[in-house]
Amino acid sequence: MGAGKTTVGKLLARRLYRDFIDIDEEIEKAFGLPIPEIFSVHGEKAFRDKERELIEYHGSQPLLVISVGGGAFLREENRNHCLANCTVLYFDISWDSWKERIHVLTETRPLLKDKTLQEMEQLFRERQSIYAANHSEFQVDDFEALEAAEYLADSLKLSWDIHAPQA
Numbered sequence: 001m002g003a004g005k006t007t008v009g010k011l012l013a014r015r016l017y018r019d020f021i022d023i024d025e026e027i028e029k030a031f032g033l034p035i036p037e038i039f040s041v042h043g044e045k046a047f048r049d050k051e052r053e054l055i056e057y058h059g060s061q062p063l064l065v066i067s068v069g070g071g072a073f074l075r076e077e078n079r080n081h082c083l084a085n086c087t088v089l090y091f092d093i094s095w096d097s098w099k100e101r102i103h104v105l106t107e108t109r110p111l112l113k114d115k116t117l118q119e120m121e122q123l124f125r126e127r128q129s130i131y132a133a134n135h136s137e138f139q140v141d142d143f144e145a146l147e148a149a150e151y152l153a154d155s156l157k158l159s160w161d162i163h164a165p166q167a
């Protein structure tokens, strides 16, 4: 949450000439409500079920850059689906860098609402292990968003060049 997946994902898609899908934005469209209201009116389970459905659908489409919410990988089926059908990039951010972003996140991330800094740190740390389900890790701390997108686009292109099937 707040590592930069939506911001960098959008820029990365543009550099790769791909369409971009933000699963949170699709969930908001499906409910016709912003995320905090989805949580307060329909509850987290309804949000997670829709998230699951949309990851299954968009994660099966080719040639997209997709940003999933930071809680999506709590469900094993989401992890398995993404790992089997997509290239999964983990945006790793340190607690110290993340702390600096809290003020821009609290309004729009219901899971941070009314939490103390200590509780946020606990949530941050207890989630680290689920993000080990990835194909590649990217340390975001020292990159501006545009630099991050450029770096990831170059890395992906290089890896495609190396692994492309021989003609």
Ligand SMILES: Nc1ncnc2c1ncn2[C@@H]1O[C@H](COP(=O)(O)OP(=O)(O)O)[C@@H](O)[C@H]1O
Residues within 6 Å of the ligand: 001, 002, 003, 004, 005, 006, 007, 008, 067, 101, 104, 140, 143, 144, 145, 146, 148
């Ligand atoms: N590389 C970056 N450096 C500094 N701030 C960033 C960077 N990437 C994103 N941000 C800022 O951090 C906040 C969260 O970014 P966002 O893309 O919504 O993250 P996520 O989708 O992972 O929750 C936004 O205010 C965004 O402008």
Ligand SMILES: O=C(O)C1=C[C@@H](OP(=O)(O)O)[C@@H](O)[C@H](O)C1
Residues within 6 Å of the ligand: 001, 002, 003, 005, 006, 024, 035, 068, 069, 070, 071, 072, 108, 109, 110, 111
């Ligand atoms: O980590 C989470 O549980 C969540 C992360 C959010 O997405 P971002 O990771 O894009 O902030 C959004 O899906 C929702 O607020 C729940």
Ligand SMILES: [Mg+2]
Residues within 6 Å of the ligand: 005, 006, 007, 024, 067, 068, 069
């Ligand atoms: Mg996002």
